[in-house]
Amino acid sequence: MAQSSIEQLYLAYRQDVYRYLCSLTHSTSEAEDLLSETFLRALKRLPFFRGDCAAKTWLFGIARNVWLESLRKRRPALDLDDLLDWYLEDRFAADSDARETLRRVRDLLTQKDERSSRVLYMRAEGYTYAEIAARLGISENSARVIEHRTRTWLKATLQKEGYWDESK
Secondary structure, eight states: OOHHHHHHHHHHHHHHHHHHHHHHHSOHHHHHHHHHHHHHHHHHHGGGOOOSSOHHHHHHHHHHHHHHHHHHHHOTTOOHHHHHHHHHHHHHOOSTTHHHHHHHHHHHHTTSOHHHHHHHHHHHTTOOHHHHHHHHTSOHHHHHHHHHHHHHHHHHHHHHTTSOOTTO
16 A cells, blocks of 8 residues: 555544544544554555454454553553443442442353353453454444443343432
8 A cells, every 4th residue: 555545544534533543532532543653653554454354353353452442551451340340430430439339340241141241341341343243253233232221231230230220
């Protein structure tokens, strides 16, 4: 791909990558910074892009890695549970009981089938729906539906148990 190729990629996918980063960061300004870094890395790695996957998938992978690196810089001891906390943080708890709620989320996820748990954990790790689908042998739409249903089930269960107050 030539230099104009990165421009074409940027024009074609900047909004998709930006929305993806917004969903990970929950911050428009941070997503903008990470978007810039994503395309800088893509420019550096362009000669090594083999075309084994769609350009969008390749860019999302770079974006995910940029996001994970930014998290690890801010929180050096970050592990999978921390990533799950980060991913679910704004959905399940914004008060001082967050840690207990997130412990309960982990416990509840052990009650779900392995595929549902894996989809949610993979999203927490920053995988795109396309990557999840490829790894689990399901369609991209199935990955989206599984994540949505799992989060909906978690929310309903947490509300019943008093862990989540919708009014907060």
